[in-house]
Amino acid sequence: MIMIYVLAAIIIIAAIFSITQKDLILAVVGTSAISVILSIFYYLLQAPDVALTEAAIGIALSTIIFVIAIKKTERYEE
Amino acid sequence: MNFSPVHFIAVPLFAAFLIPIVGRFSKEAVKLIPGLVLLYLSYVAISLYPIALQKPIVEIIAGFKPPFGISLYFGPLAAFLVTMVMLIGLVIWLYSYKFIIREPLEKYYMLFMLVIAGATGIMITGDIFNMFVFLEITSIAAYSLTAFLRDKDGAEAAFKYLLIGSFSSTFYLLAVMLIYANTGTLNIADIAAKMQTVPNQPKIFIMILFLVGFGIESELFPLNGWAPDAYSQAPSPIGGVFGGIVVKASTYAMMRFAFVLFNFHSMFELILVLGVITMLIAEMSAMRQQQIKRMLAFSSIGQMGLIMIAFGVGTDASVRAALFQVFNHAVIKTLLFLAAGYLVFHSGSKKISALDGLGHNKPITSFFFALGALAIIGLPPFSGFWSKLYILTSVAKGGFLASVVLILFSGIIEAIYYLRVVGRLYFKKDVSQDNVRRTPISGLVAMGILAVVILYVGLYPHQIIDLIKPAAHDLVDKAAYIKYGLLH
Amino acid sequence: MRKATAIIILALVGYYFLSVFLTVPFGEKRNNVGQYYLHNTVRETGAVNSVTAIVVSYRGFDTLGEVTVLFIASLGLGAILFDKKGKKRRLQHASLIVRVGAHMLYPLIVLLGAYVFVHGHLTPGGGFQGGAIIATGVLLMFISYRSFETSHKALTYIESIAGMTFVLTGLSGLIWGNSFLQNVLPLGEPGRLISAGIIPIIYIAIGFKVGAELTGLLDNMLKTIKSD
Numbered sequence: 001m002i003m004i005y006v007l008a009a010i011i012i013i014a015a016i017f018s019i020t021q022k023d024l025i026l027a028v029v030g031t032s033a034i035s036v037i038l039s040i041f042y043y044l045l046q047a048p049d050v051a052l053t054e055a056a057i058g059i060a061l062s063t064i065i066f067v068i069a070i071k072k073t074e075r076y077e078e
Numbered sequence: 079m080n081f082s083p084v085h086f087i088a089v090p091l092f093a094a095f096l097i098p099i100v101g102r103f104s105k106e107a108v109k110l111i112p113g114l115v116l117l118y119l120s121y122v123a124i125s126l127y128p129i130a131l132q133k134p135i136v137e138i139i140a141g142f143k144p145p146f147g148i149s150l151y152f153g154p155l156a157a158f159l160v161t162m163v164m165l166i167g168l169v170i171w172l173y174s175y176k177f178i179i180r181e182p183l184e185k186y187y188m189l190f191m192l193v194i195a196g197a198t199g200i201m202i203t204g205d206i207f208n209m210f211v212f213l214e215i216t217s218i219a220a221y222s223l224t225a226f227l228r229d230k231d232g233a234e235a236a237f238k239y240l241l242i243g244s245f246s247s248t249f250y251l252l253a254v255m256l257i258y259a260n261t262g263t264l265n266i267a268d269i270a271a272k273m274q275t276v277p278n279q280p281k282i283f284i285m286i287l288f289l290v291g292f293g294i295e296s297e298l299f300p301l302n303g304w305a306p307d308a309y310s311q312a313p314s315p316i317g318g319v320f321g322g323i324v325v326k327a328s329t330y331a332m333m334r335f336a337f338v339l340f341n342f343h344s345m346f347e348l349i350l351v352l353g354v355i356t357m358l359i360a361e362m363s364a365m366r367q368q369q370i371k372r373m374l375a376f377s378s379i380g381q382m383g384l385i386m387i388a389f390g391v392g393t394d395a396s397v398r399a400a401l402f403q404v405f406n407h408a409v410i411k412t413l414l415f416l417a418a419g420y421l422v423f424h425s426g427s428k429k430i431s432a433l434d435g436l437g438h439n440k441p442i443t444s445f446f447f448a449l450g451a452l453a454i455i456g457l458p459p460f461s462g463f464w465s466k467l468y469i470l471t472s473v474a475k476g477g478f479l480a481s482v483v484l485i486l487f488s489g490i491i492e493a494i495y496y497l498r499v500v501g502r503l504y505f506k507k508d509v510s511q512d513n514v515r516r517t518p519i520s521g522l523v524a525m526g527i528l529a530v531v532i533l534y535v536g537l538y539p540h541q542i543i544d545l546i547k548p549a550a551h552d553l554v555d556k557a558a559y560i561k562y563g564l565l566h
Numbered sequence: 567m568r569k570a571t572a573i574i575i576l577a578l579v580g581y582y583f584l585s586v587f588l589t590v591p592f593g594e595k596r597n598n599v600g601q602y603y604l605h606n607t608v609r610e611t612g613a614v615n616s617v618t619a620i621v622v623s624y625r626g627f628d629t630l631g632e633v634t635v636l637f638i639a640s641l642g643l644g645a646i647l648f649d650k651k652g653k654k655r656r657l658q659h660a661s662l663i664v665r666v667g668a669h670m671l672y673p674l675i676v677l678l679g680a681y682v683f684v685h686g687h688l689t690p691g692g693g694f695q696g697g698a699i700i701a702t703g704v705l706l707m708f709i710s711y712r713s714f715e716t717s718h719k720a721l722t723y724i725e726s727i728a729g730m731t732f733v734l735t736g737l738s739g740l741i742w743g744n745s746f747l748q749n750v751l752p753l754g755e756p757g758r759l760i761s762a763g764i765i766p767i768i769y770i771a772i773g774f775k776v777g778a779e780l781t782g783l784l785d786n787m788l789k790t791i792k793s794d
Contacts, residue, residue, distance in 0.1 A: 056702060060702040092734075094634075099726045138744075140626050141739070141745045225646050256590070261598075262598025
């Protein structure tokens with residue numbers, strides 16, 4: 001039970017970290033961290049299919065697409 | 079194998095998966111495939127129409143009866159709208175055959191078929207999550223088609239459309255979640271039967287979410303910021319697809335939910351007020367435009383506001399008038415976009431000032447544009463006259479006299495900016511030097527078919543009205559929808 | 567000033583959202599369509615994994631739509647990036663540890679992905695998950711080796727044939743049964759690999775399709791980077 005609160009707090013901290021960062025690569029890493037914790041949450045809520053999908057797509061593929069987009073534009077927000 | 083409504087979805091999807099393989103062998107065959115698919119589907123729609131008029135066709139998918147499986151509801155309203163969509167799609171395909179010359183061609187035709195399949199799916203489905211899937215198909219194909227010309231403006235317009243359209247999908251999904259949590263089922267007829275048990279606070283919230291979600295796609299104020307850019311930066315036939323097909327599907331979905339699920343008096347008044355504001359702001363903005371396709375986009379938004387006013391009044395007569403205007407606007411606006419496409423092509427620039435005097439140089443294309451302009455203003459003997467007349471009389475009978483005055487006022491503004499363009503076409507000196515290129519036959523035939531429809535409906539409106547009466551009845555009658563939808 | 571008003575409006579909207587969503591009780595047994603699915607899955611579809619049965623059998627039409635959405639996304643990307651691609655990826659060569667590790671892990675990852683989508687009706691997972699895992703494996707190879715190429719022609723063929731298999735399976739339900747996507751193969755014994763009628767066929771087709779699509783998407787995007 002305590003683990004759920006700790007994980008929820010980590011998600012909120014990672015989200016705030018993503019929004020306030022100026023370096024966009026770190027912001028994308030924050031989003032990816034949210035995906036990791038979210039997939040653990042889905043597993044704890046007894047939905048293994050959703051956890052597998054979130055892990056496969058949210059952690060690897062979504063991040064790489066954002067990184068490619070950042071590489072072609074600006075790395076630092078103004 | 080008999081015809082059934084699932085062909086409208088399965089055949090375009092199969093053809094879209096087939097095109098890359100065919101494209102390896104022959105490019106010309108790729109251009110023909112959407113035409114064959116749309117011809118076949120028009121034939122299916124026309125042959126299913128009489129059956130749907132007697133009793134709505136409810137087709138079960140995957141063999142599990144609703145509410146445990148998905149069902150398609152093909153009633154008179156769906157038959158009317160789907161036949162309209164198929165015929166407009168066929169005309170636009172014919173026009174695109176020679177108009178689209180920019181690579182990659184096969185992806186254009188695939189996306190074109192998929193956007194039509196998605197819009198058709200929204201119109202025939204009877205399941206609320208299935209409608210979300212088709213909304214996604216339509217939206218994402220529309221985003222890709224907006225950016226098809228790959229210039230900087232196109233990319234910006236597509237990005238704006240994508241950002242705002244994602245809100246539409248998200249709000250719709252939140253509404254579906256709340257409905258499932260409160261009623262426990264996903265079939266629209268079943269939800270309608272159980273809607274009384276839902277307490278008021280979630281119900282109002284769900285209604286707002288649906289209004290925002292569909293309002294973004296139907297270009298209501300203030301959710302239509304994406305529309306002028308998307309219409310003007312997409313290729314011209316795609317402007318016709320957006321204005322004639324996609325927007326109509328979204329409006330159908332919003333009104334179906336309004337009549338079957340909610341039936342709040344206040345929701346209809348809200349739609350009416352939003353329609354009035356949309357119409358006024360769009361028509362006044364259209365007057366100030368310098369580019370022809372942006373002007374047509376704002377005019378399209380204004381016409382959607384007019385249709386919303388007619389739906390918002392909520393009486394039987396006004397719903398019939400609204401459906402008539404839906405049909406007319408789809409045909410006329412498509413004709414205007416197709417004609418504008420070739421006018422822009424011949425004059426070489428998107429500005430209205432570059433169109434001076436094209437009436438002498440390119441008489442047939444300019445004639446079609448002028449015909450469309452006169453039809454949409456509402457002059458007899460074209461079809462736009464009848465539908466506007468019906469809207470005005472039914473809104474007046476509903477008691478909303480202020481709206482009647484505002485509709486007439488915006489009609490005058492419309493007349494000003496359209497006749498301004500027509501005047502420039504015919505009464506100014508020719509500034510373009512383009513004497514060599516001619517409009518291809520396929521484009522002229524496509525525009526000609528639409529013009530013939532406009533004239534025919536204008537001279538013999540009763541034939542269309544006989545088809546609209548059962549369609550309007552289908553939209554308004556909640557008990558019949560529940561009865562047929564749950565297979566009783 | 568604008569930031570403050572934006573935050574206040576967002577807080578009010580968020581409070582309204584929260585108050586409506588909190589009226590839904592969380593985690594207790596409610597009377598909905600889901601209960602029917604849980605009780606009747608094995609008997610009606612032969613699949614042991616309920617989620618797979620719902621995704622492919624009860625609501626297979628939605629899955630067809632979702633596969634199409636992914637197809638459109640990959641198509642749109644290909645259309646927009648049509649003439650912006652170079653011929654080769656111009657990333658740096660990765661370090662030795664990454665290269666050796668990728669070389670060893672790549673076949674294992676592809677095998678895991680194939681296992682996930684073939685056993686979709688028995689274990690958690692399915693076509694989408696398996697396809698995404700395969701695409702992640704290919705991504706690992708793309709990042710590590712500059713010379714790893716995937717044949718664009720083969721990917722297009724796999725996508726198209728897999729998509730057509732799905733629609734043809736549905737149409738076979740129309741021809742030999744009563745409705746589109748109806749199960750026309752015998753259900754078999756639940757728990758065995760060959761069971762549950764058309765569910766393995768559809769999920770294998772989806773697995774191939776999603777894997778090919780995501781690989782093509784990543785290939786398209788990685789080729790547009792010009793190295794500096």
